[in-house]
Amino acid sequence: MLHEPAAQLSKDHSIQKKAKLGIIMFIVYLVVYSGFVVIGTLWPRLLGVESLFGQNLAVVYGMGLIILAAVMGLIYNYFCTRYEDEMNKEEAL
Amino acid sequence: MIYTISTPAIVIFVFFVLAVLGLSFYFARKTKSASGYYAAGGQIHWAVNGVAFAGDYLSAASFLGICGMIAFYGYDGFLYSIGYLAGWVVALFLVAEPLKRLGKYTFADALDAKFDSRGIKLTAAISTLVVSIFYLIPQMVGAGALVTPLLGFPHWVGVIMVGSIVIFIVATAGMTSTTYVQFIKGGLLIVFSVIVVFLVLNKGINTKPGENYHSFITLNAVLTDGRVTAVDDTAYAVRGQLQSGDLVFVQLEKAGLASWWKLSRNSEPPILEEALSIVVKKNGDVLYNGAPKEARKFFSVGHVKQILIDGQKVEATGPVNPFEFTEAIESSIVIRFTKIVLKNGDDKVTIFYQNPTPGKDIMKPGLYYKLDKGSTFWTRLDFISLMLALFLGTSALPHILIRYYTVPSQRAARKSTIVAIMAIGFFYILTLYLGTGAMINGGLDLESSNMSAPLLAKTFGITLFSIISAIAFATILGTVSGLIIAASGAVAHDLLDKYLKIKMTETMKVNYGRMAAVGVGIVAIILGILFQNQNVNFLVGLAFAIAASANLPAILMLLFWKRTTSKGITWAISVGMLASLLIILLSPTLYEIYGLPAAEAPIPLQNPGIISIPLGFITLIAVSLFTKRKTV
Structure with a gap:
């Protein structure tokens, strides 16, 4: 017996396009996140260097990663919503 | 440390608990079907679900554990904030929408959607139970730690109180009441954290933190x-x-x-x-x-x-x-x-x-995770392992994944994830100020790092301490409710209904779920008492590592690799879960718990992710290549 979704979903023609965008954005974030881990592992003193607004790199990079996630989320949602509206005229939220 | 019990604290605490129970009574009358019990009927608004995500995710580890770790070790505690939040990127970009398309009630549903494999049902259900229980232990420990200063009861009374209230919430109304408890608590947590941070910044930094602060001579x-x-x-x-x-x-x-x-x-x-x-x-x-x-x-x-x-x-x-x-x-x-x-x-x-x-x-890493002075190959590898597990763990946590079934569409799943990222991210930025605020304002109870955030609030008055403690308690209620729903779904829906194929009516499915919730709740109470002295954040880090090792390879490869087979998924879950558990059992921290020298631990890693996560992926790829796909 196969399982079904809890709510019946209408056909979505934008799945492929959204998935592709998701993978690209994931890779971008992964690269930035990996940069933080690599610096912390190989050049930890660099994180103590003053960078922006009197803050050291650790604070700027760490907070930057959190803010970047939110900003990228908004961008992703904007494009996905556009794809859905263009490709599924009949689908409504 | 001995805390003074105050009447306002008790009044505020009792008010919170009664409000939560009242909410559960209200929704209990509406919960008749399995869909209503496990997935709130799939009709929760995305904005409510987003804040409920935050309420579900910002557990005792986030509020009590991270703030405490920052208060004791500075920036190293903030690493958890960064990693926990980054994990939501994986959830948003890769997992949220496909999972919404595939699943019904549980994480196993989604994995098994393209196959009809008893192996997947069994291993996914066991993995859900193991991760949920590892995640439950620190929540219950946190509850016990909070009730002692708040109400003056011993640790075990706090654990039993939380367990009993949560069992009541979950067993009566299931996902709907759980969602609204998480929504209210998530909102309150963020609002009051902002108030405390505002007070910290307004006070500034002072070499004498307060009039009652001890003068060291x-x-x-x-x-x-x-x-x-x-x-x-x-x-x-x-x-x-x-x-x-x-x-x-x-x-x-x-x-x-x-x-x-x-x-x-x-x-x-x-x-x-x-x-x-x-x-x-x-x-x-x-x-x-x-x-x-x-x-x-x-x-x-x-x-x-x-x-x-x-x-x-x-x-x-x-x-x-x-x-x-x-x-x-x-x-x-x-x-x-x-x-x-x-x-x-x-x-x-x-x-x-x-x-x-x-x-x-x-204000930079190094006081807890040795990266510079006193670092070794293994301490650096431990840092990488932690950051990997946190990054990949979020989107593999069963109690988070089931939230995607509570909304009506993929678009709602995506939007609720973005609301969650914004709410959780904002809170995590606040943790840096809450933690360092506690560090410089006499907010450290040297016996328990978990009390730093409430103690910081206490420096601004007993009323704020009472409210923050009550919210912390509600934080635990919200997260434990979500975990018990996930675990009860694994037992009643995945194991009894789908794996053992016990014929059940809709009412029976709900009743079995309720019975499973009571059973899992009792197990959580017992473990919460046994693990009284364990570090809350450390245990959650382990739950993330197990989830990332056992579940994530299966989820990602199912979504993005067409040659994935049911046997590949079954083996990947089993190997990832067992490998992570084995490494944890042989780790220096567990050796200390056994009473053995930490230096003698065969694997000198605190977090297993760096080994067990790749192992999960390799297992899935290897087994899938050697087995034929049953259904596409």
């Missing part, structure tokens, strides 16, 4: 042949001396009270610096700073020794903005307290001595 010491024989204050008598490496500790007695001091030879004459101590006597009596616990001699600590603004020493900064605050911390010298355990005859002496730490070391 020093005494000039007289040394004869390397031993302290007298001090300049004749009210003190020298009673003993202990040495550990270069560190020398001296026991003094004044008015019948014994206290411990650290010898510092950096000045002439040498001085003794006041320390805090807990002494366990041979007969089992425990003395806190020389007196029984009830005498309240063991106080909360944490202060700044020196503040530099524009190169000038100042006593206080006055109100500051968030940038000025972190900048000022960086240029200050903060007094942290380092713990050392020594034997003094038959007595076990735990000394917490002052450790002046430059602010620039506090």
Whole structure:
């Protein structure tokens, strides 16, 4: 017996396009996140260097990663919503 | 530490609990179907679900654990904030929408959607149970830690209270009441955290954190042949001396009270610096700073020794903005307290001595995870392992994944994830100020790092302490509810209904779910009592590692690799789960719990992710390549 979704979903023609965008954005974030881990592992003193607004790199990079996630989320949602509206005229939220 | 029980604290706490129970009664009347019980009928609004995500995710580990870790170790605690939030990127970009398309009630549903595999049903259900239980333990431990200062009950009473209330919430109304409990608690947590951070910034940094803060003193010491024989204050008598490496500790007695001091030879004459101590006597009596616990001699600590603004020493900064605050911390010298355990005859002496730490070391990684001074290959690998597990763990947590079934569409799933990222991210930024605020404002209970956030609130008044503690308690209720729903779904839906194929009506499915919730709740209560002294954040880190190792390879490869087979998924879950559990059991921390030297642990890693996550992926790929796909 196969399982079904809890709510019946209408056909979505934008799945492929959204998935592709998701993978690209994931890779971008992964690269930035990996940069933080690599610096912390190989050049930890660099994180103590003053960078922006009197803050050291650790604070700027760490907070930057959190803010970047939110900003990228908004961008992703904007494009996905556009794809859905263009490709599924009949689908409504 | 002994806490004063206050009437406002009890009133606010009781109000919160009654409000939560009232909500559950209200929704219980509406919950009749399995869809209603496990997935709130799939009709929750995305904005509500987003905040509920935050309420579900910001557990005891986030609020109590991270703030406490920052308060004790500075930026290293903030690494958890960064990693926990980054994990949501994986959830949003890769997992949220496909999972919504595939699943029905549980994580196993989604994995098994393209196959009809008993192996997947069984292993996914077991993995859900293991991850949920690992995640439940720290929540219950956190509950016990909170109830003691709030209501004056022992730890086990707190654990039973939380367990009972949550079992009631989950068993009565399932996902709907759980969602609204999480929504309210998530909102309150963020609002009141903002208030506390505002108060911290408005107060600024002060070398004297408050009027009631203990004034640490020093005494000039007289040394004869390397031993302290007298001090300049004749009210003190020298009673003993202990040495550990270069560190020398001296026991003094004044008015019948014994206290411990650290010898510092950096000045002439040498001085003794006041320390805090807990002494366990041979007969089992425990003395806190020389007196029984009830005498309240063991106080909360944490202060700044020196503040530099524009190169000038100042006593206080006055109100500051968030940038000025972190900048000022960086240029200050903060007094942290380092713990050392020594034997003094038959007595076990735990000394917490002052450790002046430059602010620039506090505001970057290194005080907990050794990356620079004192680092080794393994400590650096541990750091990578932690960051990997946090990044990949979120989107593999069953109690988070099932939230995607509560909304009506993929678009709603995506939007609720974005709301969650914004709410959780904002809170995680606040943790840096809550943690460092506790560190410099006397918010450290040296016996329990979990109490730093509530203790920081206490420095601004008992009412705020009561509200923050009650919210922390509600935080635990919300997260535990979500975990028990996920675990009960694994037992009743995945194991009984789908794996064992027991014929059930809709009502029976709900009743079995309720019975499973009671069973899992009782297990959680027992474990919460047994693991009383464990570090909350550490245990959650392990739950993330197990989830990332067992579940994530299966989820990602199912979504993005067409040659994935049911056997590949089954083996990947099994190998990932067992490998992560095995590495945890052989880790230095667990060796300490067994009473063995940590250095003898066969795998010198605290977090298993760096080994077990790739192993899960490799297993899935290898097994899938050697087995034919059953259904596409």
